[in-house]
Amino acid sequence: MKQTSSLLQALGSGLAGALVLNILHETVRHIRPDDAPRMDVLGKRGLRKLLRKADAPQPDEDTAYGLTMLGDLVSNGLYYSFVSTGRGVWLRGVALGLAAGVGGVVLPGPMGLGEAPSNRTPQTKAMTVAWYLIGGLATAGVSWAWSKAQE
Incomplete structure (x- = not known):
């Protein structure tokens, strides 16, 4: 039972960190469109590249965005x-x-x-690193609180 609880804590905390990361990315890209990291663009490019290699049909822009967001939450989580x-x-x-x-x-x-979505200005680079760091800290905070609640 403890192993199941630990796995649930790890996955739940990881998902919380991924949510914080994605919310930051999506919020800041609307507020600072000139230099905010565009990990959504990188995700869509990666998705389209994989689908081309698999000779699979390309999704429309909205579907690609949705799949990218889902993929970000799962992989980052x-x-x-x-x-x-x-x-x-x-x-x-x-x-x-x-x-x-x-x-x-x-x-x-x-x-x-491509480099521009996460590397186009010094601010873009700094925000990219900072957002992932904040996601890691959010994960640690949720995990720490989860552990304290179980004591």
């Missing part, structure tokens, strides 16, 4: 769930958040997704 495993959730939240943010700045170009 699973990634952030590693924050909640074992002791040191705050340190792991910082480390995994920073790693994801730096990856979000440096990896899209080599992956063939």
Whole structure:
């Protein structure tokens, strides 16, 4: 039972961090369209690239956006769930958040997704790293609170 509870805590905390991350991205891109990170654009590019390689039909823009948001929540939620495993959730939240943010700045170009959505200005780069760090910290906070509630 404890193992199931730990898994639920990790997945639930990871999903909370992913939600915070996506809400930040989506809110700031409407407030600061010139330099906000556009991870949604990278996600749609990645989706379309995968579908082309699979010779699958391309979705319309709204469907691509919805699939990208769903994919972001699932993938970031699973990634952030590693924050909640074992002791040191705050340190792991910082480390995994920073790693994801730096990856979000440096990896899209080599992956063939373009650099501008996360790398176009110094502010864009800083926000990309900061948003993923905040997602990691949100995950750690939820996991910590979950642990305290179970004590």
